[in-house]
Amino acid sequence: MNTGQRLIEFKEVTKAYGKGTASMQALRGVDLSIDEGEFVAIMGPSGSGKSTCMNILGCLDTPTSGLYSFKGVDVGKLDRRQRALLRRYYQGFVFQGFNLLTRTSAIENVELPLIYRRAPAHQRREDAFKALETVGLKGWESHTPGELSGGQQQRVAIARAIVTKPAVLLADEPTGNLDTARSREIMQLLNTLNSTDGITIIMITHEPDMAAYAKRVIHFRDGLVETDKQNGRAD
Amino acid sequence: MLWNTILLALRAIRRNMLRSFLTVLGIVIGVTAVITMVTIGRGATVQVQQQIASMGSNMLMLSPGKRLGPGQSSGSAPFKESDADAIAKEISSVTAVAPVSSQSLMAIFGNQNWTTQVTGTNNQYLKVTNRSLKAGREFSDSELRSGAAVCIIGETVRKKLFGGQGGLGGKIRLQKLSCDVIGLLEAKGQSTMGMDQDDIVLIPLSTFQRRISGNQDVGMIQLSVRQGASTEKAQGDIRTLMRERRHLSASEDDNFNVMDMKEIAKMLTGTTQLLTALLSAVAAVSLLVGGIGIMNIMLVSVTERTREIGVRLAIGALEYDVLMQFLVEAVVLSSLGGLIGIALATAGSFFAARLMQVPYIFIPGINVLAFLFSAAIGIIFGFFPAKRAAMLDPIDALRHE
Numbered sequence: 175m176n177t178g179q180r181l182i183e184f185k186e187v188t189k190a191y192g193k194g195t196a197s198m199q200a201l202r203g204v205d206l207s208i209d210e211g212e213f214v215a216i217m218g219p220s221g222s223g224k225s226t227c228m229n230i231l232g233c234l235d236t237p238t239s240g241l242y243s244f245k246g247v248d249v250g251k252l253d254r255r256q257r258a259l260l261r262r263y264y265q266g267f268v269f270q271g272f273n274l275l276t277r278t279s280a281i282e283n284v285e286l287p288l289i290y291r292r293a294p295a296h297q298r299r300e301d302a303f304k305a306l307e308t309v310g311l312k313g314w315e316s317h318t319p320g321e322l323s324g325g326q327q328q329r330v331a332i333a334r335a336i337v338t339k340p341a342v343l344l345a346d347e348p349t350g351n352l353d354t355a356r357s358r359e360i361m362q363l364l365n366t367l368n369s370t371d372g373i374t375i376i377m378i379t380h381e382p383d384m385a386a387y388a389k390r391v392i393h394f395r396d397g398l399v400e401t402d403k404q405n406g407r408a409d
Numbered sequence: 410m411l412w413n414t415i416l417l418a419l420r421a422i423r424r425n426m427l428r429s430f431l432t433v434l435g436i437v438i439g440v441t442a443v444i445t446m447v448t449i450g451r452g453a454t455v456q457v458q459q460q461i462a463s464m465g466s467n468m469l470m471l472s473p474g475k476r477l478g479p480g481q482s483s484g485s486a487p488f489k490e491s492d493a494d495a496i497a498k499e500i501s502s503v504t505a506v507a508p509v510s511s512q513s514l515m516a517i518f519g520n521q522n523w524t525t526q527v528t529g530t531n532n533q534y535l536k537v538t539n540r541s542l543k544a545g546r547e548f549s550d551s552e553l554r555s556g557a558a559v560c561i562i563g564e565t566v567r568k569k570l571f572g573g574q575g576g577l578g579g580k581i582r583l584q585k586l587s588c589d590v591i592g593l594l595e596a597k598g599q600s601t602m603g604m605d606q607d608d609i610v611l612i613p614l615s616t617f618q619r620r621i622s623g624n625q626d627v628g629m630i631q632l633s634v635r636q637g638a639s640t641e642k643a644q645g646d647i648r649t650l651m652r653e654r655r656h657l658s659a660s661e662d663d664n665f666n667v668m669d670m671k672e673i674a675k676m677l678t679g680t681t682q683l684l685t686a687l688l689s690a691v692a693a694v695s696l697l698v699g700g701i702g703i704m705n706i707m708l709v710s711v712t713e714r715t716r717e718i719g720v721r722l723a724i725g726a727l728e729y730d731v732l733m734q735f736l737v738e739a740v741v742l743s744s745l746g747g748l749i750g751i752a753l754a755t756a757g758s759f760f761a762a763r764l765m766q767v768p769y770i771f772i773p774g775i776n777v778l779a780f781l782f783s784a785a786i787g788i789i790f791g792f793f794p795a796k797r798a799a800m801l802d803p804i805d806a807l808r809h810e
């Protein structure tokens with residue numbers, strides 16, 4: 175499902191960590207464009223700049239040079255507050271290490287982005303319940319992350335990212351900590367979210383098996399896009 | 410939204426119950442101390458005022474030196490009985506004059522002993538101090554003149570020496586003086602400054618001078634002014650008379666002091682209030698320390714929860730949201746501390762008042778003030794850590810280990 179609307183555009187994006195001679199280029203001029211409704215897998219060896227790219231996509235980090243536009247808006251021209259609002263209203267982020275709030279129930283974790291959207295309490299509860307149900311965690315609402323398995327925690331993290339119905343879901347190795355069976359469940363879930371809810375998905379993965387679920391696979395190497403292919407699989 | 414933030418803050422506080430409690434302990438102690446001090450102080454002041462009122466507003470007290478109290482300046486000549494006589498004779502508005510000399514002595518009866526205040530005076534003392542006998546009689550003229558070994562005892566002394574019943578007609582020993590109990594004082598209870606007014610033995614002044622002090626001095630003179638007559642005028646007259654009797658020239662200051670109850674009240678309540686103010690100030694310092702405790706823990710909390718802050722920022726929290734979260738948390742925490750302190754102080758000062766036998770007076774003002782103050786501590790000491798949390802860069806915060 176590709177509506178053809180341009181969602182994300184990278185032009186000559188670079189990112190350097192550190193200063194002077196100690197500086198290292200994590201991204202060395204990435205050109206990329208992703209349309210609404212796409213399901214993209216980003217692959218590549220460790221240290222090739224995938225996470226760096228994802229953090230810039232999620233407005234958590236800023237590029238050293240180059241242009242990033244989101245829905246036609248030059249993100250580089252947005253201030254801290256506007257970037258926060260962009261994250262709040264358009265993006266859902268699934269972190270590599272879950273990053274759930276400890277000692278906080280699953281439902282409260284999922285509600286969090288809605289709180290910042292100033293959603294009314296009953297609406298929040300309802301949406302959070304639904305999101306947890308979507309990821310297959312009905313009945314686990316009151317459990318804290320400590321009482322959940324890695325796979326369940328990952329699904330809570332996904333529920334938290336999709337509860338706001340974001341325009342784009344950014345997931346950094348969402349199956350990195352899971353066994354194959356659990357990973358497939360997650361991929362099927364992402365697939366459904368993409369095809370039925372029309373959420374654009376950009377996901378980093380190491381495993382070709384998982385990348386196979388995506389419609390497009392981008393390979394990174396040494397801070398550059400090496401290959402960018404549509405998946406042969408048609409659906 | 411604010412309500413939500415408060416709920417979130419309560420959640421965060423509940424998640425760390427023990428630490429939250431330890432954090433606010435300083436505030437709890439500070440608030441408790443301040444409120445208790447002020448409440449007890451107010452009770453003591455009111456008690457002093459009540460007792461002074463019960464003693465009658467027409468009493469005057471004449472003492473040597475420039476002021477009354479423990480810091481009496483020495484070197485001024487003591488009074489003699491003739492001074493009291495002169496006042497009785499010369500000042501028409503005075504109805505009763507009692508020369509008074511006291512010393513703390515051990516009273517012994519059988520194998521019981523009790524250290525008490527032995528006061529040499531005359532029958533007028535009862536009139537001046539508003540006291541009456543519940544049994545027995547006053548001193549006779551001849552006893553007063555001859556320095557007879559007789560005494561009138563207060564209820565506390567009677568109980569300590571004679572137990573539940575009796576006392577009248579008994580023979581008690583004061584130092585080397587063995588004297589007959591001829592009268593029992595009606596009980597009067599605690600006095601100003603918590604002194605037991607029934608812990609007293611009255612003997613004729615001449616007896617006191619001959620058998621106990623061994624000189625003709627009189628410690629002070631207590632007198633009462635006729636109802637309706639001006640105490641100020643009586644004070645002035647006595648002053649003139651005493652200056653004359655003590656041969657003071659116009660350039661010399663008084664070397665004695667005539668105080669009326671208003672002044673005595675002012676002095677006593679002044680002492681109480683000063684003490685209250687001092688203790689409250691000490692307690693207030695502990696409030697400040699409590700505030701610093703909150704800041705300390707909030708700073709630790711910010712560091713500890715850097716990742717959490719990163720997550721919040723990443724999923725759409727604004728600087729403002731994080732600032733409010735930590736600020737509200739600090740304020741809720743310190744306000745809870747304040748409330749606990751108020752509860753403890755209410756219970757504490759109620760029982761302390763009982764114990765110290767001063768009236769318990771609930772003062773709404775100090776409670777409200779203490780609460781607002783503890784909330785303000787939360788804002789002041791919570792702001793810096795909160796600002797620090799809010800300024801974090803999301804990516805840095807997320808990378809924090």
Ligand SMILES: Nc1ncnc2c1ncn2[C@@H]1O[C@H](COP(=O)(O)OP(=O)(O)O)[C@@H](O)[C@H]1O
Pocket residue numbers: 191192199200218219220221222223224225226227
């Ligand atoms: N915060 C950082 N400071 C310095 N170097 C970093 C930082 N984050 C990543 N890098 C470096 O940038 C490169 C790309 O990292 P990253 O984007 O995490 O790669 P990937 O996710 O593909 O494994 C790596 O060489 C890494 O060491």
Ligand SMILES: [Mg+2]
Pocket residue numbers: 224225226
């Ligand atoms: Mg990575």
